[in-house]
Amino acid sequence: MTDSIHLSRLRKWFLASPPIEFAITNLKELLIGALRQGPIPQHVAFVMDGNRRFARSHGIETVEGHNLGFEALARILEVCYKSGVKVVTIYAFSIENFKRSKFEVDALMDMAKVKLSQMAQHGDLLDRYGAKVRVLGRLDLLKPDVLAAVNKAVDLTSRNGDRVLNICFPYTSRDEITSAIRETVEDYSTPLKSTNGASRTPFSESHITHNIRAQNLGTKHHDMSSDSDSISAESSTNEDDPILRNDYPHRVYESGSSFSSSTTLHLGQQDGHPQKGATQGNLPEPAFISPETITRQTLSDHMLTKGTPPLDMLIRTSAVERLSDFMLWQCHENTEIVFLDVLWPEFDLWHFLPVMLGWQRRISKSRQNPEAEGNFAGDSPESSEEDLDARVLRQGKVKGI
């Protein structure tokens, strides 16, 4: 152990000597500049794993290991932002981590507070990255003082440029997905405001024709006129009246402003009084957007990472080869997942570079050969052009034949 420390000190001294440092700095600059020449992932996520193990193997305090981890983060953020990555997401603290020893949790919280308020004090320095901080996760689980630091940091950096640093603070992906589902459900179960009689035109032409058509179609709904039944009749009436559905699918669900926006409500209450729609505003029948309009995009928009480009790359250090509840929703499609056998405090440009080069290689390959496997949906304007070219060529061939 002591041997390795002495050796590493010697190495550090060597690397810190002015000519070597100068050369290394320039080499790094050159490499980053070179990286910029190729395609660059827009969104990279890191699982900063291995701080504790690093501390243990080097015989230092766990907290110290976490501090070294923060230094590594600063290094890698610099590389990322310099080479053109727009969004960096880091997994700082899992909800599960609250189960660790109280001492460590407190130390981590303290550290987060210090680092965040540092960032906040030095909004000017983050300014130079043009990066804003966003904290993703269950902020309600934080202590008030940490929460205050979080809010301050987010506030102060909110006016920075288009780059983003997402810090997943008390976060798990399952929790995120569940929250997204819950929020979507809440959105969809909020009655539409526009159903009040005041904001509605009393006799809309389409409404009357609609009701007449419904009358002609079937008389079996007439007995469902009671208010309590009208809801449960919703699904059956929808299925029974395909014509109505075809006529009114979007009109009803999307605009919802010209008349009370549930077809079944009117069906239930028509009873030969189509004009009743005018007074319907008095009835407390809620009207909703149809749940059928929920898509993947709806859920994606409720994820904590909304508004960021799709995740291109996820890197986890310390050779643990699982996601541990991180970015499940975001990374299961086109993301390249990389597991590295290096502890996070040691993570540097030299580990990051091969990953980036490999990614660039694959991207340029998939652009050359757009039909091949491993095609990324990402930023590939050239590929579409090539597609076009290929199509033109093919057409040419057909004509030639």
Place this chain on the structure above:
Amino acid sequence: MPSTSRNTIRAQIRNKGESLTPADREALLKPYLPDPADLTNSRSARSSRRSKSKQPRKTPIRTFIKSQVHRLAYALTHIIFGIVVRLIQAYHAVVDRILAIVYHHHRTPELIRKDVRSLKRLPQHLSVILTLRSEDDALAVLMDEVAELTAWCTCAGIAQLSVYEKSGVLKSCIPALHQIISTKLASYHGVSQQPSLQLYAPHHAVHGTPNPSTAATDSIALLLLSSTDGRETIVDLTKTLAEMSQNGKLSPEDITPELVDAEITEITAHPLRNGGSSRPTNGAGTDTGAAGDDLLKPEPDLLLVFGPFLKLDGYPPWQLRLTEMYCTGDRSHGATGDGEAVEYQGFMRGLWHYAGAQMRFGR
């Protein structure tokens, strides 16, 4: 510089950040920060920083040279990187062939059992991502691969296998697939001792004989997954929940991770709960306890990706929380962009990796 800054940072942490003035911190962070000109302006403006003049000076030649140098560096690094990658690939390909010779199953369950015996742990639920190739007989090849994998799993004592194929083409031919796998199992175990196979997919009925008349007590559950079981399922669940909430049958606060988990698990759960009644006698046997109560794990323990790099390609996200992933890697000729062939040594490497074992050339 880094060491001194490290020391100051440490000292500062000890004092909870009070020992440093803002100016000190600024000085500490400075070497890690790029010049604002780097980010706000494009590459062309970058060289102005170098000149260190207050007023922005135009240096077209320097900019040009710089961009050319970067371009050259880009080309050079990629050439070198390409060579290195090719060399590594070649090395792995050789190792792979050697392994393929040393470890071959010869369609003998005993041999596979012997390979697996020394492993410290085995996944109870193995999942694989397969890709449909673009050739004419792609479906036949794919089905054969599934059959091989199933046979290996029965030999190794893995009770559940799930196969993910993006397009879901496998789900459309479950009876044919069942036939093919049965034939394959018979060729491994012999017709009389053929393990029972239950083939199922979300929203499909179980296909297979739950209780075989044969003496074999072995059984395997094979789950077929496709991209519609991923996000689409979660969307469907949301739709249902939203409808229930609209009808007042559920309040949004009731939606907890446990509820979602239960619902999503239900989709991929074994429709019949009479799965493997007893397990094969297997040296590794770390999982006999869980097999007793007939509950098959909904979350895979190990995910094998037969492909050049690790991409989930739409695999159902919810179940992946704690799954170990292993990618067989880019072994073959990189020219074919398709997924890798499913080979026994790839399967074994995955199991070795899961067990934390090193691969050995000798048996």
